[in-house]
Amino acid sequence: DTAVSQTPKYLVTQMGNDKSIKCEQNLGHDTMYWYKQDSKKFLKIMFSYNNKELIINETVPNRFSPKSPDKAHLNLHINSLELGDSAVYFCASSQGGAGTAETQYFGPGTRLLVL
Amino acid sequence: GIQVEQSPPDLILQEGANSTLRCNFSDSVNNLQWFHQNPWGQLINLFYIPSGTKQNGRLSATTVATERYSLLYISSSQTTDSGVYFCAACVNQAGTALIFGKGTTLSVSS
Structure with missing residues (x-):
């Protein structure tokens, strides 16, 4: 009965490859997010979707493309992976839209290592 | 945008000790959460x-919105409390x- 799940948990790949990370929430929430945690543990928002519509798109290289097939899923596709993309990527969800007073629930994270 | 600052950056405790973690934020918020990594x-969460x-077992938190800070109290700390504590805030926009x-x-x- 995991609330926010991500696959895979670990991803090791070569520079230049394309990879995807999947996220699913079973909380019935309207809004989903992707955050990136760097090697210094700093967490920063990347994207937010509300009911399949892109709401937040921070300054992220366009090699990163989020896709929301329905409001329970938000996937992250990364093209032409670079060493600097190595990080932990967290998916999160909340009932209300970004900027509203709603608790955000986080997934377990996907640890991406680019060699 | 809003700035969120936490202190201290590092804290070392003996089991059983109490501690207070602080979070200052630069703007009015409608969402503030504490996380343990x-x-x-x-x-x-x-x-x-x-x-x-609010209180939950040995943990409690207080936010004074008018003064733009939040405190997380950990009492009778245990080794399982180790990790990183994050404060996160969001403005009403x-x-x-x-x-x-x-x-x-x-x-x-221990």
Whole structure:
């Protein structure tokens, strides 16, 4: 009965490859997010979707493309992976839209290592 | 955008000690959350507390919204409390997201 799940948990790949990370929430929430945690543990928002519509798109290289097939899923596709993309990527969800007073629930994270 | 600052950056405690972690934020918020990131990397929701006081077992949190700070109290610390504690805040504006502080790294030794 995991609330926010991500696959895979670990991803090791070569520079230049394309990879995807999947996220699913079973909380019935309207809004989903992707955050990136760097090697210094700093967490920063990347994207937010509300009911399949892109709401937040921070300054992220366009090699990163989020896709929301329905409001329970938000996937992250990364093209032409670079060493600097190595990080932990967290998916999160909340009932209300970004900027509203709603608790955000986080997934377990996907640890991406680019060699 | 909103700035979120946490102190201290690092904290070392003996088991059984109490501690207070602080989070200052630069703007009025409608969302403030405390998280614990355990040594396995999981982010665990501790409190949703844009104002007021809440308690959950040995942990409690207080946010004084008018003075723009929040405190997380850990009493009778245990080794399992080790990890990084994050404060994150959000302003009341559509299209904004949680802004995280840099965290407080807590080490509790037996």
